[in-house]
Amino acid sequence: MTKSDSRMTVAQALVRFLAAQRVRRDNQEQAFFAGVFGIFGHGNVAGIGEALAHRPAPLPFYLPRNEQAMVHTAAAFAKASNRLRTLACTSSIGPGATNMVTGAAAATINRLPVLLLPGDIFATRLPDPVLQQLEFPSSRDASVNDCFKPVSRYWDRINRAEQLPSALMEAMRVLTSPADTGAVTLALPQDVQAEAAEFPPALFEPRVWTIARNRPDRAALAAAAEMIRAAARPIIVAGGGVLYSEAPATLGAFAQATGIPVGETQAGKGALPFDSPQSVGAIGVTGTTAANRLAREADLVLVVGSRLSDFTTASKTAFAAANVRFVAINVAELDAHKHAALPLIGDARVTLEELGAALGSWSVAPKYASEIATLKAGWEREVDEIYAPAGGAVMSQGEVIGIVNDFSAPDAVVVCAAGSLPGDLHKLWRTRTPGGYHLEYGYSCMGYEIAGGLGIRMAQPNRDVYVMVGDGSYLMMAQEIATAVQEKVKLTVLVLDNQGFASIGGLSKAVGCDGFGTRYQRRSDSGELDGVPVGVDFTANAASMGAHAVLAVSRSEIEAALRDAWSRDGVSVIVVPVDRDKSVGGRESWWDVPVAETSPLPEVRRARAAYEKARRSERHHL
Ligand SMILES: Cc1ncc(C[n+]2csc(CCOP(=O)(O)OP(=O)(O)O)c2C)c(N)n1
Numbered sequence: 089m090t091k092s093d094s095r096m097t098v099a100q101a102l103v104r105f106l107a108a109q110r111v112r113r114d115n116q117e118q119a120f121f122a123g124v125f126g127i128f129g130h131g132n133v134a135g136i137g138e139a140l141a142h143r144p145a146p147l148p149f150y151l152p153r154n155e156q157a158m159v160h161t162a163a164a165f166a167k168a169s170n171r172l173r174t175l176a177c178t179s180s181i182g183p184g185a186t187n188m189v190t191g192a193a194a195a196t197i198n199r200l201p202v203l204l205l206p207g208d209i210f211a212t213r214l215p216d217p218v219l220q221q222l223e224f225p226s227s228r229d230a231s232v233n234d235c236f237k238p239v240s241r242y243w244d245r246i247n248r249a250e251q252l253p254s255a256l257m258e259a260m261r262v263l264t265s266p267a268d269t270g271a272v273t274l275a276l277p278q279d280v281q282a283e284a285a286e287f288p289p290a291l292f293e294p295r296v297w298t299i300a301r302n303r304p305d306r307a308a309l310a311a312a313a314e315m316i317r318a319a320a321r322p323i324i325v326a327g328g329g330v331l332y333s334e335a336p337a338t339l340g341a342f343a344q345a346t347g348i349p350v351g352e353t354q355a356g357k358g359a360l361p362f363d364s365p366q367s368v369g370a371i372g373v374t375g376t377t378a379a380n381r382l383a384r385e386a387d388l389v390l391v392v393g394s395r396l397s398d399f400t401t402a403s404k405t406a407f408a409a410a411n412v413r414f415v416a417i418n419v420a421e422l423d424a425h426k427h428a429a430l431p432l433i434g435d436a437r438v439t440l441e442e443l444g445a446a447l448g449s450w451s452v453a454p455k456y457a458s459e460i461a462t463l464k465a466g467w468e469r470e471v472d473e474i475y476a477p478a479g480g481a482v483m484s485q486g487e488v489i490g491i492v493n494d495f496s497a498p499d500a501v502v503v504c505a506a507g508s509l510p511g512d513l514h515k516l517w518r519t520r521t522p523g524g525y526h527l528e529y530g531y532s533c534m535g536y537e538i539a540g541g542l543g544i545r546m547a548q549p550n551r552d553v554y555v556m557v558g559d560g561s562y563l564m565m566a567q568e569i570a571t572a573v574q575e576k577v578k579l580t581v582l583v584l585d586n587q588g589f590a591s592i593g594g595l596s597k598a599v600g601c602d603g604f605g606t607r608y609q610r611r612s613d614s615g616e617l618d619g620v621p622v623g624v625d626f627t628a629n630a631a632s633m634g635a636h637a638v639l640a641v642s643r644s645e646i647e648a649a650l651r652d653a654w655s656r657d658g659v660s661v662i663v664v665p666v667d668r669d670k671s672v673g674g675r676e677s678w679w680d681v682p683v684a685e686t687s688p689l690p691e692v693r694r695a696r697a698a699y700e701k702a703r704r705s706e707r708h709h710l
């Protein structure tokens with residue numbers, strides 16, 4: 089590289105750097121950035137936009153329809169790549185930038201790497217205030233991009249070209265760190281993006297970031313093995329870390345050798361095939377009868393790669409035995425110490441291998457093993473019953489899930505994020521292949537589904553992707569259908585229409601409020617939203633964006649629509665009316681949602697009394 093080659097704009101240097109970054113784990117090495125998503129405005133069109141217009145070859149550019157959605161697409165892409173690849177996202181300043189904040193929070197909470205490049209106000213401050221600039225009265229140093237700080241694992245603002253190299257190195261360190269990863273935000277003032285400078289040629293050399301498989305402390309590992317040997321009723325909680333570490337086979341072997349049952353979190357579901365003898369399915373608020381009963385009496389919980397959210401711990405009521413103790417395998421200290429666990433800070437795969445070796449031929453007692461088998465068989469019967477044809481004019485959501493599950497290939501991926509579907513899918517979806525169950529349930533962000541489906545299919549073009557989305561989530565963010573059509577990405581989207589929020593409607597009833605404000609009804613003469621249904625034509629909406637869209641009311645219509653979608657390219661949308669009142673419900677679990685302490689509504693007072701009683705089971709694990 090000659091001296092004149094190394095003089096370039098900040099934006100050009102950034103793009104060139106991105107194209108040169110590679111990641112390696114085990115024997116797998118690949119480019120870390122699979123492309124750049126972007127929506128241009130005056131805050132990035134002349135800087136990053138110019139640099140992308142003549143970008144290095146291996147970096148494709150994608151034009152989405154909404155900035156929040158593109159971050160979801162990038163996060164889903166990263167999740168479906170087990171965090172070994174991601175996409176960068178560029179936006180203009182102001183609303184384009186803040187639209188990404190929700191996506192950043194979702195990525196960071198789910199521990200998924202995404203690189204966000206919002207434009208920012210002039211570093212020179214000369215033309216201030218520019219279009220879309222927030223004028224913060226007590227500091228000229230603030231912009232709307234400061235909103236990204238708490239939702240980013242690394243945040244920086246590049247006010248001078250000289251700051252770029254160290255910021256990029258920090259960005260990569262965080263993005264490729266299993267423990268620290270999440271959204272990384274580099275705010276780029278629009279004047280700085282276009283400024284030229286000399287950059288050190290080494291910045292653009294191909295660079296390989298190795299993702300380590302750290303091993304836990306030896307003494308802690310020995311102590312953990314002792315605790316497991318001493319346990320009579322151990323259970324494993326498998327979280328997303330099992331999948332990200334590519335440890336499903338290791339976990340399967342560990343569970344088979346020890347006979348310890350495995351309950352899965354939303355992020356961890358699919359760690360074991362549903363029909364493996366040790367799999368007791370979903371655990372927690374949206375868990376199975378089998379997993380929740382075993383959790384209740386467990387004396388030892390081996391947590392693998394989970395952040396133990398309230399949905400997993402049933403708001404700290406799931407593990408009810410007085411003597412219960414925890415051992416937690418996690419790359420992050422933050423998680424490994426939760427519930428006063430004995431922390432095994434390390435990679436899930438190598439730690440399970442070492443723990444398995446330390447346990448030798450130890451396994452659970454035959455009586456416990458047969459109890460596990462009985463509970464598992466009982467749960468599979470329950471699923472069969474919910475999957476079975478029930479008749480009736482409008483389908484239940486559980487039955488629709490069964491139809492899609494039965495139809496889909498073993499390596500198909502179902503994707504979802506919010507509403508009543510996540511709880512039903514967590515319990516009912518029979519996952520057969522790791523990665524086959526993709527739930528964004530860290531942020532449970534309505535609108536993730538279709539944008540996420542796009543990212544999954546981009547990461548895994550050979551797997552069928554089934555987006556299952558409620559009517560509420562669809563109405564919040566369906567526009568990425570147009571992006572999928574543009575990119576010729578094949579997706580099958582099932583819109584489950586129950587005319588509003590079945591999930592929050594049910595919750596509202598449970599807290600004594602009778603579903604207030606959760607139905608899509610027109611305002612009536614009473615002045616309330618209790619008139620005739622709003623009635624959205626979802627098939628017309630999807631078709632208008634280039635999807636093939638059909639309404640499917642009965643079992644046979646859904647099956648025919650799935651077959652048709654499978655045989656087509658592009659986006660197929662199947663709209664299925666579902667009965668909001670035929671819910672699958674919870675299984676021996678509880679979720680802490682505080683009920684009003686005083687109210688004129690008698691139902692609320694009753695709910696409060698029940699709440700106070702239930703809350704007594706909530707405990708500290710110290
Ligand atoms: C962006 C966002 N806003 C609000 C919520 C709270 N919320 C959770 S589920 C839900 C309703 C979802 O409706 P729909 O997609 O129709 O699913 P259903 O509950 O009917 O199954 C709402 C409003 C959320 N999770 N995300």
Ligand SMILES: [Mg+2]
Binds near residue numbers: 586588
């Ligand atoms: Mg709905």
